[in-house]
Amino acid sequence: GIQVEQSPPDLILQEGANSTLRCNFSDSVNNLQWFHQNPWGQLINLFYIPSGTKQNGRLSATTVATERYSLLYISSSQTTDSGVYFCAVRSTRGYFGNEKLTFGTGTRLTIIP
Amino acid sequence: DSGVTQTPKHLITATGQRVTLRCSPRSGDLSVYWYQQSLDQGLQFLIQYYNGEERAKGNILERFSAQQFPDLHSELNLSSLELGDSALYFCASSAGYRELETQYFGPGTRLLVL
Numbered sequence: 001g002i003q004v005e006q007s008p009p010d011l012i013l014q015e016g017a018n019s020t021l022r023c024n025f026s027d028s029v030n031n032l033q034w035f036h037q038n039p040w041g042q043l044i045n046l047f048y049i050p051s052g053t054k055q056n057g058r059l060s061a062t063t064v065a066t067e068r069y070s071l072l073y074i075s076s077s078q079t080t081d082s083g084v085y086f087c088a089v090r091s092t093r094g095y096f097g098n099e100k101l102t103f104g105t106g107t108r109l110t111i112i113p
Numbered sequence: 114d115s116g117v118t119q120t121p122k123h124l125i126t127a128t129g130q131r132v133t134l135r136c137s138p139r140s141g142d143l144s145v146y147w148y149q150q151s152l153d154q155g156l157q158f159l160i161q162y163y164n165g166e167e168r169a170k171g172n173i174l175e176r177f178s179a180q181q182f183p184d185l186h187s188e189l190n191l192s193s194l195e196l197g198d199s200a201l202y203f204c205a206s207s208a209g210y211r212e213l214e215t216q217y218f219g220p221g222t223r224l225l226v227l
Contacts, residue, residue: 043218103156
């Protein structure tokens with residue numbers, strides 16, 4: 001099946017810093033989502049971005065599908081940004097109706113005041 | 114709030130027991146997905162239902178079963194529980210009638226098997 005790798009596995013930053021999280025995938029995808037899992041365990045949708053670039057406030061994401069990677073940018077980090085960031089993809093090899101997402105292992109981000 | 118609800122939020126039980134986790138999808142969503150998040154396996158897809166029918170299966174154990182009811186809510190049944198079944202179980206939903214859609218995740222049910 002498709003492999004999803006995220007880097008770095010851990011990131012510790014001072015409040016106000018910027019960060020870039022990377023997601024590499026091993027096959028063509030037609031669905032890619034970024035999630036933030038907060039310290040309470042809740043998975044929060046950040047972006048649906050199988051290709052192109054999107055921005056939402058201090059967060060933005062870019063997916064270059066032809067090169068099989070996606071980047072999540074966080075600017076002016078706040079302590080509430082702490083948690084684990086997951087990338088999840090759907091391989092194009094999946095048949096219509098099978099929408100299962102394959103998750104990466106995540107990047108644990110810690111923002112220090 | 115994603116609009117997906119899951120009950121209960123926490124569940125503590127003993128080995129060998131059986132539990133049922135419940136999920137209500139977002140209003141209008143026809144597809145429901147179950148995922149398991151454990152420390153050693155990460156976040157893994159278990160099973161997908163679309164409008165009451167099983168659509169896709171992942172690494173779901175034979176001791177686990179699920180169904181989606183006519184009102185579109187879904188239940189995940191876990192039986193003969195083992196210590197290793199302790200995990201966070203997520204339900205997600207999507208509209209289900211387009212090929213590529215955003216999945217929205219519920220708050221999860223945290224299961225602890227003692």
